[in-house]
């Protein structure tokens with residue numbers, strides 16, 4: 495099997511798996527200074543965009559293409575390339591298609607999509623000026639596009655809404671949900687979908703603190719919230735998006751209203767994956783490879799499922815004990831260190847909460 499990977503930044507997370515499967519790896523990257531270029535069998539530096547990867551795929555007659563892009567802007571180009579390469583050349587591209595990317599890359603379209611498929615989402619209005627505001631404070635102001643909390647503001651007073659409108663002409667304005675933040679990874683391929691265990695990402699705050707900066711844990715254990723409901727809702731959203739690859743879905747749970755709300759979907763590798771793997775043993779990046787080589791199935795996922803307590807802690811610069819090889823995997827480790835220097839995080843897992851606390855103490 496010969497597989498083309500697009501983008502090197504995440505490649506060290508799955509290099510060990512690609513090697514264990516005896517896959518011939520080809521990788522395209524647009525930045526010749528990028529990390530991990532020494533890992534695949536062959537590397538091609540190509541201009542930005544999807545023309546270069548497509549040419550390399552055709553020239554080298556690869557069996558499948560796996561984009562490893564962890565940011566939003568290129569997703570639509572990848573989706574168009576997928577549709578062309580799959581219909582014209584019959585090469586599977588393990589990524590979301592055009593409709594799924596269009597629906598999920600714009601938070602306003604995502605809200606309308608939730609309404610169409612009857613999934614609860616926080617009340618909202620599209621504001622063109624502060625005096626149109628009809629929701630009660632606090633409200634959350636967002637732009638259609640963005641990730642990592644970019645352009646998001648929790649407003650408690652009208653002057654904060656006015657301040658936001660000094661910068662933007664339009665805002666998606668949502669009621670503020672006080673409660674737990676939850677993420678779920680869903681894997682999908684050829685019409686089969688599986689929702690992995692929900693991860694708890696902390697409580698919402700009036701400062702709008704992004705989950706990137708909080709302690710997270712798995713499996714999600716929030717009183718009053720049934721994880722089956724979260725998984726079922728995630729499954730329903732994925733089935734209606736009807737596409738391939740990884741879907742990371744964000745939810746909030748209000749204890750006061752006993753209501754689960756859907757917030758957004760990311761159709762790409764994402765930051766929840768280390769905790770998902772720690773918690774249940776399924777690694778979403780490795781599953782992308784399995785989709786590419788025809789080894790993805792619900793039965794295979796069920797056979798892999800494990801049950802651990804896990805936590806992820808921001809540590810800045812990790813100084814604890816050295817992990818075993820392969821270092822970016824839980825194969826021979828009970829912890830994984832990831833993220834750029836200064837912003838590193840450690841994800842750890844154990845058989846009980848007590849053992850997890852001890853392990854976390856040792857690592858941080």
Ligand SMILES: Nc1ncnc2c1ncn2[C@@H]1O[C@H](COP(=O)(O)OP(=O)(O)O)[C@@H](O)[C@H]1O
Nearest residue numbers: 616634640641642643644668669670671698703
């Ligand atoms: N309706 C809301 N109520 C409370 N907090 C919210 C709400 N919407 C967003 N937030 C906070 O802002 C963060 C980022 O919002 P999100 O819509 O997921 O955008 P991003 O794409 O930047 O992750 C959320 O994880 C949460 O902490």
Ligand SMILES: [Mg+2]
Nearest residue numbers: 642643744758
């Ligand atoms: Mg988010």
